[in-house]
Amino acid sequence: xxxxxxxxxxxxxxxxxxxxxxxxxxxxxxxxxxxxxxxxxxxxxxxxxxxxxxxxxxxxxxxxxxxxxxxxxxxxxxxxxxxxxxxxxxxxxxxxxxxxxxxxxxxxxxxxxxxxxxxxxxxxxxxxxxxxxxxxxxxxxxxxxxxxxxxxxxxxxxxxxxxxxxxxxxxxxxxxxxxxxxxxxxxxxxxxxxxxxxxxxxxxxxxxxxxxxxxxxxxxxxxxxxxxxxxxxxxxxxxxxxxxxxxxxxxxxxxxxxxxxxxxxxxxxxxxx
Amino acid sequence: xxxxxxxxxxxxxxxxxxxxxxxxxxxxxxxxxxxxxxxxxxxxxxxxxxxxxxxxxxxxxxxxxxxxxxxxxxxxxxxxxxxxxxxxxxxxxxxxxxxxxxxxxxxxxxxxxxxxxxxxxxxxxxxxxxxxxxxxxxxxxxxxxxxxxxxxxxxxxxxxxxxxxxxxxxxxxxxxxxxxxxxxxxxxxxxxxxxxxxxxxxxxxxxxxxxxxxxxxxxxxxxxxxxxxxxxxxxxxxxxxxxxxxxxxxxxxxxxxxxxxxxxxxxxxxxxxxxxxxxxxxxxxxxxxxxxxxxxxxxxxxxxxxxxxxxxxxxxxxxxxxxxxxxxxxxxxxxxxxxxxxxxxxxxxxxxxxxxxxxxxxxxxxxxxxxxxxxxxxxxxxxxxxxxxxxxxxxxxxxxxxxxxxxxxxxxxxxxxxxxxxxxxxxxxxxxxxxxxxxxxxxxxxxxxxxxxxxxxxxxxxxxxxxxxxxxxxxxxxxxxxxxxxxxxxxxxxxxxxxxxxxxxxxxxxxxxxxxxxxxxxxxxxxxxxxxxxxxxxxxxxxxxxxxxxxxxxxxxxxxxxxxxxxxxxxxxxxxxxxxxxxxxxxxxxxxxxxxxxxxxxxxxxxxxxxxxxxxxxxxxxxxxxxxxxxxxxxxxxxxxxxxxxxxxxxxxxxxxxxxxxxxxxxxxxxxxxxxxxxxxxxxxxxxxxxxxxxxxxxxxxxxxxxxxxxxxxxxxxxxx
Ligand SMILES: C[S@@+](CC[C@H](N)C(=O)[O-])C[C@H]1O[C@@H](n2cnc3c(N)ncnc32)[C@H](O)[C@@H]1O
Numbered sequence: 001x002x003x004x005x006x007x008x009x010x011x012x013x014x015x016x017x018x019x020x021x022x023x024x025x026x027x028x029x030x031x032x033x034x035x036x037x038x039x040x041x042x043x044x045x046x047x048x049x050x051x052x053x054x055x056x057x058x059x060x061x062x063x064x065x066x067x068x069x070x071x072x073x074x075x076x077x078x079x080x081x082x083x084x085x086x087x088x089x090x091x092x093x094x095x096x097x098x099x100x101x102x103x104x105x106x107x108x109x110x111x112x113x114x115x116x117x118x119x120x121x122x123x124x125x126x127x128x129x130x131x132x133x134x135x136x137x138x139x140x141x142x143x144x145x146x147x148x149x150x151x152x153x154x155x156x157x158x159x160x161x162x163x164x165x166x167x168x169x170x171x172x173x174x175x176x177x178x179x180x181x182x183x184x185x186x187x188x189x190x191x192x193x194x195x196x197x198x199x200x201x202x203x204x205x206x207x208x209x210x211x212x213x214x215x216x217x218x219x220x221x222x223x224x225x226x227x228x229x230x231x232x233x234x235x236x237x238x239x240x241x242x243x244x245x246x247x248x249x250x251x252x253x254x255x256x257x258x259x260x261x262x263x264x265x266x267x268x269x270x271x272x273x
Numbered sequence: 274x275x276x277x278x279x280x281x282x283x284x285x286x287x288x289x290x291x292x293x294x295x296x297x298x299x300x301x302x303x304x305x306x307x308x309x310x311x312x313x314x315x316x317x318x319x320x321x322x323x324x325x326x327x328x329x330x331x332x333x334x335x336x337x338x339x340x341x342x343x344x345x346x347x348x349x350x351x352x353x354x355x356x357x358x359x360x361x362x363x364x365x366x367x368x369x370x371x372x373x374x375x376x377x378x379x380x381x382x383x384x385x386x387x388x389x390x391x392x393x394x395x396x397x398x399x400x401x402x403x404x405x406x407x408x409x410x411x412x413x414x415x416x417x418x419x420x421x422x423x424x425x426x427x428x429x430x431x432x433x434x435x436x437x438x439x440x441x442x443x444x445x446x447x448x449x450x451x452x453x454x455x456x457x458x459x460x461x462x463x464x465x466x467x468x469x470x471x472x473x474x475x476x477x478x479x480x481x482x483x484x485x486x487x488x489x490x491x492x493x494x495x496x497x498x499x500x501x502x503x504x505x506x507x508x509x510x511x512x513x514x515x516x517x518x519x520x521x522x523x524x525x526x527x528x529x530x531x532x533x534x535x536x537x538x539x540x541x542x543x544x545x546x547x548x549x550x551x552x553x554x555x556x557x558x559x560x561x562x563x564x565x566x567x568x569x570x571x572x573x574x575x576x577x578x579x580x581x582x583x584x585x586x587x588x589x590x591x592x593x594x595x596x597x598x599x600x601x602x603x604x605x606x607x608x609x610x611x612x613x614x615x616x617x618x619x620x621x622x623x624x625x626x627x628x629x630x631x632x633x634x635x636x637x638x639x640x641x642x643x644x645x646x647x648x649x650x651x652x653x654x655x656x657x658x659x660x661x662x663x664x665x666x667x668x669x670x671x672x673x674x675x676x677x678x679x680x681x682x683x684x685x686x687x688x689x690x691x692x693x694x695x696x697x698x699x700x701x702x703x704x705x706x707x708x709x710x711x712x713x714x715x716x717x718x719x720x721x722x723x724x725x726x727x728x729x730x731x732x733x734x735x736x737x738x739x740x741x742x743x744x745x746x747x748x749x750x751x752x753x754x755x756x757x758x759x760x761x762x763x764x765x766x767x768x769x770x771x772x773x774x775x776x777x778x779x780x781x782x783x784x785x786x787x788x789x790x791x792x793x794x795x796x797x798x799x800x801x802x803x804x805x806x807x808x809x810x811x812x813x814x815x816x817x818x819x820x821x822x823x824x825x826x827x828x829x830x831x832x833x834x835x836x837x838x839x840x841x842x843x844x845x846x847x848x849x850x851x852x853x854x855x856x857x858x859x860x861x862x863x864x865x866x867x868x869x870x871x872x873x874x875x876x877x878x879x880x881x882x883x884x885x886x887x888x889x890x891x892x893x894x895x896x897x898x899x900x901x902x903x904x905x906x907x908x909x910x911x912x913x914x915x916x917x918x919x920x921x922x923x924x925x926x927x928x929x930x931x932x933x934x935x936x937x938x939x940x941x942x943x944x945x946x947x948x949x950x951x952x953x954x955x956x957x958x959x960x961x962x963x964x965x966x967x968x969x970x971x972x973x974x975x976x977x978x979x980x981x982x983x984x985x986x987x988x989x990x991x992x993x994x
Contacts (some may be wrong), residue, residue, distance in 0.1 A: 029355075032409075032412075034442070063313060064315075088353070092313070093313070115412070248315040248316060248317055249315070249316040251316060
């Protein structure tokens, strides 16, 4: 029993400020967002026009990573920070390659979760859970998670474009240790993270504006992102900019992959961590 | 990574039967659309899908059968190509590259088929896109209610959440009572309909719809209440507070109480007027006149061209334009319905007089109908026209009365090898003018030397060479100002002729004739040289501040092979920097007969000149027309600007049309100029729409070089003297 109310306890829905999930939806061209989000989104786009590419290429990485994991035999996924469902959701991608794949979607944004629930209604292999990744206990013990995932079989843990919403004070490396611990051997971690190693000006302008949202952003260097993979063995090609991660066609790669602004990688848990 | 091969793409690769031209086309298409959407597919998968589509498109193009193409339009939406530019990009690629990829010859026939195909493609796309939007609306709605539901457990937070969703949604939302009264409405709805919340409370939803739509809606709503329908959607018109109709999607959900009885309706309304307009425009550009089912003007012209092209040497064509006498009176005195009835009847009667094999019919505009007669003789055409006039004058029954109307007709008839469709139409319309002058129910045959003002223009044209020598011609410079702050953005060279007998003449009085007589070449060269010299002189004197000088190239000259050579020699001789010269090419000639951009455009750009397409909006130029031209900017025609009207508020349709043109241009990173900005009001509207530069009375009249100089010094069009 908890006595204190930690700051990650489900927040009251805050509609006066833009949220990460709805901003991301806006950048992907979706229409599940509100005027506060669009207003901030437009300002971000003015100072950081590359943000549309950040989002689109990140989303494409997510898709390739899921396909890769399915090809490696993974049939169950835990998608933390899943956002508002848009076309190309994890379960659609996975189930297209292999019907029957199971997915638990987790987000701490109640509106994103409400949206997921609506879209997922009636799909027995998929569930949406409202939880905060900073509370692994609650997240992993949620009845939805427990019902759908079998922790004796490899799991695909997706943490795509979420860690940058955790400030250093949240100690993301420690959190990762906790998640790694519960994952069975042969499980995978797919992770991406915004960086200011390239297009630094645009990224810092973006960070500045995101302060106004419910989800301020922390950027990390390549080395810092790499520490999040501790206990996982990075698969080829390692930690790279999103378009460089196993591109499906040479045309998808242009001369400046670093303009994608986001590092991405997939690691495998191969020994007891 | 062999394990990641996608089945669809692999099929095509191994099938190997695919024609290389089509494969390349599919590759281009994929590249063009993949970044327009958050496509949840790999490039290969998308290419696999588009390859399949390309085969269907190519096949229907070869068979000239656009029907199957509608499905492809829907397929694009199914493939999630729903980003704001996906359709544009597709139309562009298909329009440009499909014919060659399908192995079709470049000819007007092909062009027609491509137009039909693009029309069908976008119709299918729009249709499916609407459904797609509907789906999203529905989800949004459910999420709204779910959010509220969930919140009923934590009431306060949820009430606030619901209210925020309600008040911030872009979709209009109304909550009603069972009778259809509007109990509460959100801001989006109030703005969409132009009523305040209070005003809406005093109305039922039906009060806001045209009678027919209201009746249909009421019927459907009753079925919703008694349970026959579980949900209700409709696409229809509503009438705004200011009387302006808009197109909307409506979705009605009935909230039931614990006992399952109808409690109250929630209505979501989305304004789709723009979508509708876009589709209408395509339909209009590509298909027939919706009222009469006849060809429209654009299609008539292109079919006329094809038909003439198929004639043997020595054969002749005739073209007649019919105009209903006093139609404005009929329409004004009676109702629009009667007017439409009349037009339909006339269309039917005209159909009865032409032979399907040798003639074409079209509604040119308003009450004007065109008729093409192939392998004609002057006598033959006149006979057909007289027969048609007689049929038209038979009484027409409309709304319980018998109307007696007459029509007049202008006729042109000439050998096929001298017949150019737009000229034929123009001459026939001129002849129609003469016929009307002679009284009702007349016909007149076009005669070359009868165009009064025409003849004067021709005479002037012949005097031009001497006038040049005598120094009667000079250039004035019309200031161009930035709309944002009236900074001087350049000047446009304007030819004037101080005629010894006729006084000062503007170019509009003699330029068109000069084009026809071929004088324009000499004149154009003179203008280019004179303007370049002035630009060079200003550059010398004012350095960096020197203004760009715009030169409107006469149409003939734009296509002229010599143009480039001449421009370069002027640059050489005057030492002017090419970027100080802005060359303006009229939109009607920026593409060659095959729809390819004039080669001259890119050569001019490559040589450092600024190039702008002028006359935009003056007709014909749909969204495709300007796409992908290698130019720096566009200039809206003064006629287009004038459509904003004289009122305090700009005409909304014109505003939307201009806004669309501006955003398309800005998308393509083109600067947008506007000509004919005479009114403060127009300047304000254009500024808001994002137009960059304006010219016209609002920025001052054409001026002599010494009057321009203070503007250069002060950097604005309002110099301190
Ligand atoms: C940029 S979106 C990424 C969506 C998706 N993973 C993708 O990459 O396409 C980030 C999501 O993380 C969620 N998020 C941020 N902080 C979180 C936290 N502490 N716990 C759970 N979700 C969080 C946000 O609400 C948002 O939906």
